[in-house]
Amino acid sequence: MATRAIAFLTEKKIPFEVRMYDHGEKGALFAAAALDLPAEKVVKTLVVELDRKHYLLALMPGTKEVNLKSLARLCGRKRGVMTDTKTAERLTGYKVGGISPFGTKRRFQVVMDRELLQHERVAVNGGGRGIMLVLSPTDLLEVVAGQVEDLGR
DSSP, X not given: OOOHHHHHHHHTTOOOEEEEOOOSSOSHHHHHHHHTOOGGGEEEEEEEEETTTEEEEEEEXXXXXXXXXXXXXXXXXXXXXXXXXXXXXXXXXXXXXXXXXXXXXXXXXXXXXXXXXXXXXXXEEOSXXXXXXXEOHHHHHHHTTOEEEOOBO
């Protein structure tokens, strides 16, 4: 199955592997179990609103929660909230449970949790439910022009 995320990485000549699973429920922990991967190597792509109408993508290990207050402060904003499902899908062009940082409808600032760089390869949503792309976290960071911070708790 080709997705915008797969096309994006292919166009950028980034090496990756497609892994598919039966999407019984959304969430990094379910995906990790279905793919027999450690949850800390599965990336959650979270759509966050900072202040009013400033959106970004936070990339988090499957085992951690984003600290929204710290994220807002790191970005020079006062507050951060998770977007609702409808907004996340409208902004990214992907369904929740398959949101990828690659090939989104609009360009986002991307902030990645530092812990992801500890791994040789990580799995991130590939633009459809049940589609994961396995690649180097440094390639992921480079291709989205992301920044690295300590985001979790």
